[in-house]
Amino acid sequence: MPDDIADELPHALNVLWGRAKPKGRGRTPALSLERIVAAAVALADEEGLAALSMARLAERLGCAPMSLYRHVAGKDDLQLFMLAAAPGPPPEFGTAPADWRGSLSRWAVELFGVYLRHPWIVQLVNSPPVDPGQLAWLDAALRSLGGTPLDPRARFSVVMLVLHYVRGAAQLLTYMTAEPEEGADGAYAALLTELADPGRFPALAGAVEAGVFAPHPEAGPDDDFRAGLDHLLDGVGVAIERAARA
Amino acid sequence: MPDDIADELPHALNVLWGRAKPKGRGRTPALSLERIVAAAVALADEEGLAALSMARLAERLGCAPMSLYRHVAGKDDLQLFMLAAAPGPPPEFGTAPADWRGSLSRWAVELFGVYLRHPWIVQLVNSPPVDPGQLAWLDAALRSLGGTPLDPRARFSVVMLVLHYVRGAAQLLTYMTAEPEEGADGAYAALLTELADPGRFPALAGAVEAGVFAPHPEAGPDDDFRAGLDHLLDGVGVAIERAARA
């Protein structure tokens, strides 16, 4: 256990991994890290990431802005805590589930739900995960492929592929759905209808004409996501069969 | 041509689509929109999106900060212009290329290169594309599938799948590569080695032990990207064969 590494890490990491020193002496805290993070998550959920400022967060907590800095080293620290706490635990399955497709699919669908509930997560991810929460999700995804003949590098590649897709699809759906100002539902479709000149963008104009951007009534919004996910998992299946033959 | 729509659009869109009114009367401009956008792109390329402020941009252009607002309605406007200009034109192929896989693969690889050259694009994308530059890329991707039996909705789904993957892979590679401070190359690997407790994260610990995060010497950095892209296109191939049989 090289502590020299821990010393040069951000404060937040040492707290997240349970390496913070216990204290019990002084004044009774009116604030706690959990309360701060929970309030920050709620604020970001309700009003968006741009509305999350230390001042507004303190206002919501009924304290002075500078009080927050006793529990959080800075705004980056706070966002790291939010990222670790908001997703919750990943779905449960064993180390080598027999049905890789079902497991990985469930993982993807649940993560998709997390991103829809907390759209700010997608805008916030700047670096590879280093907190227990995100690593637990990553581990679960890797475990879903534990029963397949894929080698470790291929498993990681597949997981990243699914992760990128889930993130992108959630971001797209979030921005297509959440525009309660003005036309709302079909605003982007209407805009594209006017902008997609058939001479300049023939394929795009064709897609618009075919109603790709119009909301289809008989299907839920997850439907497009599931369709793309099926394409993706078909490709993974091909890779698995190929690896099994070798 | 419903001009009533154009009136409620951001100023930047009307400029981008050539709908701005021509002016020729007043003082000779020392600044131009092209110079401003080019300088902004260069600044973001060199020092990152966080370093792009109106003040620093003006400093680089040798003008006062407020002068920029004569050509750009605000910072959001400027970023929209940057997004439209930086990628350049998409690769060229006809309306229905015979080799969909080669075309789409080339599209993906070139877009990957764009994201590596301009990493800020990934952090900046907040809404579906509405500018000619991004719509040209989207149209090119849809055209690459023009010779396949996929219906329009499936084509769009496939294109989004590839787009999300390219974006995610570029973001990941950017953050893995660009850490010239301290340990650099293997910093994340070393950190994971310590954090990935085999009891708590068995699959992740296995991946670390197998050297998934260590930079492999005999391959270029694009190699992981191409491998994932192949998985993905295998899945698209399955969908195309299925559609051809129906």
Next chain:
DNA sequence: TACGCAACGCGTAGGCCATACGCAAACTGG
């Protein structure tokens, strides 16, 4: 040739923001 006015560049100022620093208050173990 001379003028008017449209478009330009920019100075000022105000409102947000994150946060470094230091002090007063409150609680607890001895």
Next chain:
DNA sequence: CCAGTTTGCGTATGGCCTACGCGTTGCGTA
């Protein structure tokens, strides 16, 4: 009851975006 420790917070600084309005410039026209 006291000393030590930890918390809460007031003040202040420097950065950011940008609304507003003024002086300046040079083309089009008379």
